[in-house]
Amino acid sequence: MAQRQTSPPPASETWRTTGERVESLLTACAAGGTAARERGEELVRLVTDFYGAGLERLLDLVHERGGLDDTVQAALAADELVAGMLLVHGLHPYGVADRVEGALESVRPYLGSHGGDVELLGVTDDGAVRLRLLGTCDGCPSSSATLALAVRGAVESAAPEITTIEVEPAAGSAGTTPAQGPLVPVDSLYSRLREADPSGGNAGDASAVWEPVAALVALGSGEVERLSAGGFPLVACRIGPELFAFHDRCARCERPMEGATLARRAGGGPDDGVLRCSACHAHYDVRRAGACLDAGAEGAHLDPLPLLADGASASVAVPSAPVAAR
Structure with a gap:
């Protein structure tokens, strides 16, 4: 049986890992005392300043030759790694x-x-x-x-x-x-x-992070899928070209949305979407931040999660402290 080929990690993941490694090495230097930590920090600072000066000179040379036009500046600003380097050295083209x-x-x-x-x-x-x-x-x-x-x-x-x-x-x-x-x-x-931490703990102690969820890209219109992003349970659906994500917990029965279905609201247009909990049959308006549509459930709603997708990838913002599914 042929083994599945694995792709190398994206460049963004590589340099993020490098940054984390630099920080861990500086922390390790602290074990040698204050002087060792200060020497490590000075080394990083000198190397950063050295490459920053080179980056600034590079941009000057491109500008002097008329190559740093609006299109090039926009491309530099749109690249996450390059934009981060420009910010560090005060060279970002935009205010x-x-x-x-x-x-x-x-x-x-x-x-x-x-x-x-x-x-x-x-x-x-x-x-x-x-x-x-x-x-x-x-x-x-x-x-x-x-x-x-x-x-x-x-x-x-x-x-x-x-x-x-x-x-x-x-x-x-x-x-x-x-x-x-x-x-x-x-x-x-x-x-x-x-x-709102459903675990009863303090999920916001660290912060929230954007987690890539590749499976969302393949989700078809009208489909619903339960997934995990960084250990956080979510339920996602697609209406036409648009993706939506919510915390995987029904606001009425407080159970995971296992078997949830997506349908059009009675009398609604083709872009309407109602997510139905299979356990308690509660109905939620997908486009209205997951507001519950059932009588007597005013104020109840699913917890929406920010989701960004560009057609080739998708990321969801979730609490950085993992929450176990119930």
């Missing part, structure tokens, strides 16, 4: 506001799939990002989770120098006025995720 707007653009398909959106109001000189939630994201039960998992992750990845995220209510909504919008420290955005 903080442009990078944050680009990050929000990347998660808008997820927000839009639930009838919501987010608006960038500005970035202050001290590194505070001011946002406004729109549509169903403004005041919906899962808006805190949306911020914690989708928006925060995208913004911090694109602009690691930010300090806080200010969230202002939409015009006309209840609560504080836009001029007095609450200041939300970045670390506090995981509070709802911690409160």
Whole structure:
């Protein structure tokens, strides 16, 4: 029987592993005392500065010869590894506001799939990002989770120098006025995720991470599948070209969604989707953040998970502390 050929790990995984290895070696240096740790850190700093100077000179040479046009700059910024190196050395071609707007653009398909959106109001000189939630994201039960998992992750990845995220209510909504919008420290955005930890523990102690889930790409329209991402149980489905993911737990019977089916709502259009729990027969509106449609279940909903897909790959944001399936 022929053995299955395995592909080499993606370049992004290789350099992430290298970064983790550098950190572990520095930690090991600490075992030799403070002086050993300081020498290790100085070595890393000198090597980083050396290559940073070379990278800066490389960009200068390309620019002097007219090669650093908008197309090339966009390609550099779009490459995760190159963009990270440019950020470290202060050479990124785009400012903080442009990078944050680009990050929000990347998660808008997820927000839009639930009838919501987010608006960038500005970035202050001290590194505070001011946002406004729109549509169903403004005041919906899962808006805190949306911020914690989708928006925060995208913004911090694109602009690691930010300090806080200010969230202002939409015009006309209840609560504080836009001029007095609450200041939300970045670390506090995981509070709802911690409160909702189904294991009873504190799943938000570490944070949330984006986990690749290759099986989602092959999911056909109308199909439902229960999967695991980084040890976190999820149930996913596809409606046409769009993918949706939720924590694998029914909000009514609190059981895993084993045998769940996806159907069109009675009288609904072709893009409507209702996820049905096979255990208690509860019905959830997929496009409305998993809101329960059954009488007497107002406020009940599945826990949606941010999901990004480009047709060739898919990733889901889940708590970094694994949660065992029940």
